[in-house]
Amino acid sequence: MASTAPPPRYYFAFGSNLWQAQMVSRCPSSPFTGIGHLRGYKWFINARGFANIAPTNNNNNNNNNNNNNPESNSDSASEEEEDEVWGLVYTLSPADETQLDRNEGVPYAYEKRVIPVEFWPATSSTEEGGGGGEENGRRRQSQAVVVVVDMLLYIDFKRNRGEYRPREEYVHRMNMGIADALRQGVPRGYVEGVLRAYIPPPPPPSPSLPLGGEVAGAGGLARTQVGGVGDERRVGGGASGSGVVVSGVEGGEQKEEEEEEELPERASEVCYLKHYGM
Numbered sequence: 001m002a003s004t005a006p007p008p009r010y011y012f013a014f015g016s017n018l019w020q021a022q023m024v025s026r027c028p029s030s031p032f033t034g035i036g037h038l039r040g041y042k043w044f045i046n047a048r049g050f051a052n053i054a055p056t057n058n059n060n061n062n063n064n065n066n067n068n069n070p071e072s073n074s075d076s077a078s079e080e081e082e083d084e085v086w087g088l089v090y091t092l093s094p095a096d097e098t099q100l101d102r103n104e105g106v107p108y109a110y111e112k113r114v115i116p117v118e119f120w121p122a123t124s125s126t127e128e129g130g131g132g133g134e135e136n137g138r139r140r141q142s143q144a145v146v147v148v149v150d151m152l153l154y155i156d157f158k159r160n161r162g163e164y165r166p167r168e169e170y171v172h173r174m175n176m177g178i179a180d181a182l183r184q185g186v187p188r189g190y191v192e193g194v195l196r197a198y199i200p201p202p203p204p205p206s207p208s209l210p211l212g213g214e215v216a217g218a219g220g221l222a223r224t225q226v227g228g229v230g231d232e233r234r235v236g237g238g239a240s241g242s243g244v245v246v247s248g249v250e251g252g253e254q255k256e257e258e259e260e261e262e263l264p265e266r267a268s269e270v271c272y273l274k275h276y277g278m
Helices: 018-025 094-102 133-141 166-184 188-193 215-226 250-276
Strands: 008-013 032-039 041-044 051-055 086-091 110-121 147-155
Touching: 008 032, 008 094, 008 110, 018 094, 018 166, 032 051, 032 166, 041 086, 086 094, 094 147, 133 166, 166 188
Parallel strands: 008 147
Antiparallel strands: 008 086, 032 086, 032 110, 041 051, 110 147
């Protein structure tokens, strides 16, 4: 009897894979499917300078209540927004999942978990790239019946604290992802109250540079992370590429703790690179 290939499964993206062009490059057989809402978790930038999530004190794995229509445009996060994570959902093919494991540095940088997530399928216009926008997103989020689906997430359980600065190139990728997330219907209140606490908005375009200003600097570096193997896998590599994580929290004791954590990670990274020949 011929073996049956495993079916695709849903993947919940909450970091730079909000940028749909990056996902198309990394996982070309895994289309955008809708938006997701995870309760009982908080979003932050961890000691590696990348996005991560962690359970909050209110986490009871309950994604079934219907209070799911945040419309706040406040620049500060409400208690509810700090206790939830919004993201984009993709249907991940088995081959693309293998590639995404490498992009995310499994198991050294991130680990894989399957968690129930509230799910609003994309409409035909959003699937074609037209975008749902906030109004369409709120319409989906106000549905009486909320569908909860088991989804794949990549989580860093070791570096599970926030209050760090993101890497320079990661800010660019996140801003591209934030634009796509808003276009698909992720609430602006969540973006302004949670993501913008870590990710500054892009500067206005300079008339002396081409549109987007991506000739060099963070934009150019970010483009190198879109396809192939992204920087998320490079455990121990800081924003400047020196291998030192730059913390947004001042304090010698915390810095020493980070440096101690980096030592075994660097050894793991060497083994990881040798194993994959990169």
